[in-house]
Amino acid sequence: MVIRVVKSNGELEDFRPEKILRTLRRAGADKRTAREIVRKIEKKVYDGIATREILRLVKEMLSEEQPHVAMRYDLKSAIMRLGPAGFTFENFVAELLKCYGYQTRLRSVVRGRCVQHEVDVIAEKSDGDFVRAMIECKFHNLPGGAVGLKDVLYTYARFLDLNEFAEEGKGERFDEVWLVSNTKASAEATRYAECRGMKLICWRYPPKLGLEKMIERKGTYPVTILRSVDRGTLEKLSAAGIVLVKQLLECDLSRIGISKARLKKLISEAEQLVTEERSNRQGEH
Amino acid sequence: MVIRVVKSNGELEDFRPEKILRTLRRAGADKRTAREIVRKIEKKVYDGIATREILRLVKEMLSEEQPHVAMRYDLKSAIMRLGPAGFTFENFVAELLKCYGYQTRLRSVVRGRCVQHEVDVIAEKSDGDFVRAMIECKFHNLPGGAVGLKDVLYTYARFLDLNEFAEEGKGERFDEVWLVSNTKASAEATRYAECRGMKLICWRYPPKLGLEKMIERKGTYPVTILRSVDRGTLEKLSAAGIVLVKQLLECDLSRIGISKARLKKLISEAEQLVTEERSNRQGEH
Incomplete structure (x- = not known):
């Protein structure tokens, strides 16, 4: 019997157990x-399963x-839970880039030749050559959303407008233009x-260092990956500028309005994740 | 007592009878x-009316x-009824431009420097200097929608991509870039x-010749302005390439699957509109 699965965009594809194995590993x-889990799943799937x-x-x-x-297996959904608005995802991208040595500015209003633009993230790095990147964040809160041609077109036009103003000697010049998204x-x-030299960082794209790999490589997981982070907790953490699990262990959490009991649980989950993370990565070397 | 009205975007503004008078005139x-209608309306409005x-x-x-x-008072809603998709609005824009002396091509796939683009309408005119315009149509099927910065940005980036390919001597060059919308x-x-020299034709913009004036000036009303055009009739007319009231009186309608009784009604409504239209315009001279 053929077993097909229904993807989030409504398309059908054949059920492939090796895909689950790969994601799990x-x-x-x-x-x-x-292997054990794949065996159990094979017994439970049916034609038309989502x-x-x-x-x-x-x-x-x-x-x-x-x-x-x-928790880590759940990374994609965890990032979607940063929504519904794109605000917290922008904060997340900025924190992620800090771990890669960038200095970041969020939601800056910058003048271009024709109009002012709100730039989601400005990232600067100065080891070696100085680089300033204009970054557009494209957050989708439903699976199946994707970055389309119009998104890269308007981002590029924005980049041009900003740099044309800079060329008149009046503003900051951007060396790079990026678009970062949590979907494909x-x-x-x-x-x-590719043709315009725009850096596109999406889910599993580019294959060697897509968003998911950038996160895994530095262990910069979003707080929404922890089971005890619900909607209300996320809002309080986000208001306090905390979007990464790492930050939970570094920041003073006593005054952000989360109960002691929940804080204890949060920190314990965070510690477990970070510890396991560390031993995992040592295992890889 | 202050009477405020709730606009389609949710904003409140003071009730201004002179606005109704102006639109009616x-x-x-x-x-x-x-004047009679305004007097009656003043008696019926209440604070918070939509x-x-x-x-x-x-x-x-x-x-x-x-x-x-x-019927004409209803022009804005009539255009919205061309939806829900933007397809029929594109046809409408093409027919409107024909009345202004343009030759038009719909939904052409054109190669740019980086990618292929679907251009909603290509309009060409050759009285005097030859002009070829790339036209993006932006249809909104709900009041309150508006053309935003991202729309003009991506349209301009598309225009650049197409012309950069043309400059390599490989494709059609566009002299102008337009964005036409049924909203503001x-x-x-x-x-x-304005800054990029892009032609923007929206509802009441530019003030001297916005979309509504372009329509009124040539009497190119959409078929949806006629009371007897329902959803099913619109689909049949649209499939037969008929989007203007004018076309109803020029085309052979016998084979498009609309009942004789309804056709008779349609044509009678169309004739009344066109006749009144003509005498109105003669009255203006």
Whole structure:
């Protein structure tokens, strides 16, 4: 019997157990656990099952076996939970880039030749040559959303408008233009970005260092990956400028209006994730 | 007592009877009728009334007095009824431009330097200097929508991409870039378009020849302005390439699947509108 799964965009594709195995291993599950889960899933799937239903089943099983791997497995949904608005995602991108040595400014109003623009993130780096990047963040709060051609077109036009003003000697010049998104980009958007030298950082794109790999490499997980972060907690953390799990362990959390009991739970979850993270990465070397 | 009206975007503004008078007169109502209607409306409004409720009342009263003026008064809603998708609006824009002496091509796929683009309308004119315009149509099917900065930015980037390819001697060069919409444009979008020499044709913008004036000047009303055009009729007309009231009187309608009774009604309404239109315009001279 053929088993097909329904993807979030409504498309059908054949069920491929090796895909689950790969994702599980990438999230850090050990071989034995990963194989065991795939075996269990194979018994439960049926023709027409939704990918999100498979995701739910896998997470459930993984939580029992390796709870902290389960959190990481959930990275894509965790980032979506930074919504519904794009505000917190912009903060997240800025914090992520800090871990890569950039200095960042959020939501700056910058004058261009024709109009003023709000630039989501300005990132600057000065080891070696100085680089200033104009970064547009494109957040989608539903799976299946994608960066389209219009998004890269308007971002590029904004970059031109800003730099034309700078060339008149009146403003900051941007050396690079980036578009960062939590979803995929269409083939056309990718081609346009490549052709214009625009840096596109999306989900699993570029394959070698997409958003998910940038996060995993530095362990800069969003707070929404922790199970005890609900809507209200996220709002309080976000208002206090905390979007990364790492920050939970570095910042003074006593005055942000979260109860002691919940704080304790939060910090314990954060510590477990960071510890496991560290030993995992040492294991890789 | 202060009476405020709720606009379609949710904003409040003071009720101004002279605004209704002006719109009525612009639609062609005679002075006596217009004043009479305003008097009746003043008795019916209450604090917090929606503008669309006022519109409904005015149309009702106007239909009794001057039925064909009532149709024109309804122009904005008639254009929205070309939706929900933007397809028929593109056809409408192309037909409108033909009345201004342009030759038009719809939804052409044109190669740019980086990617291929679908251009909604290509319009060419050759009386005097030859002009080729790339036209992006932005249709909103709800009142309150507006052309924003991102729309003019991506349209301009598309124009650049197409012309950079043309400069390599490989494609058609566009002399002008236009954006046509059935709603208003934001102040930023307007400023950017002006600065880039982009032609912006929106609702009441530019003030001297916005979309509504372009339509009124040539009497190129959309078929949706006729009361007997419902959803199903519109689909059949649209499939047959008919979007203007004028076309109803010029084309062979016998084979497009509309019943004889309805056709008769349609044509009678169209004839009344066109006749009144003509005498109105003669009256203006």
